[in-house]
Amino acid sequence: MAKALFGHVGGSDPRMVSEMRRLQKRVRDLEDEISRLQAQNDQLSMAVTDVATSATDREPALA
Template sequence: MAKALIGYIGGPPTEQLRETASLHRRIADLEDEILRLKVENDGLLRTIRERVDHVTAGDLMQPAAH
């Protein structure tokens, strides 16, 4: 009887199951986005390091182009 009072007969309601599935999909989408951004960020960092490695003291003495 206690289960009937809290509405827990037969497991979680269908709407709650749908919401949980939706949240799981959203989490997976966000994790994919995080991975994509990390890969992109790593590529950008690699490009910056490569360019910095090719900078000479002479390059630093030249005025910056605006």
Template sequence: MAKALLGHVGGPDPRMVAEMRRLQQRVRDLEAELVRLQAENEALAAGAPHEDVLALEVKDREPALT
């Protein structure tokens, strides 16, 4: 029990704090990328009719490997 109390009183583990900060930064980066991709998606959807988009997708396909 003394070890548990000593560990608790000793403060947060610096490795855990560093990992938490790294993960928080990663979440912020991913959220920013999500916002950017959503804006890009909306711009693409507003700029091209669906038929043209489908025609481009079919035309630009590469043949499968045989």
């Protein structure tokens, strides 16, 4: 009975440990993906800003 209670209350279930590790790895992978996408977004935003700035700095065309 005590063994059953221990397993129910807090014994380490190998399946639970395995699932927890898998989920932690998935979270790390997703956090890495977010960082990569944020960096890519920052680069694209700077490129758009540079293009918009250079377009407004030009001399107007003569008609």
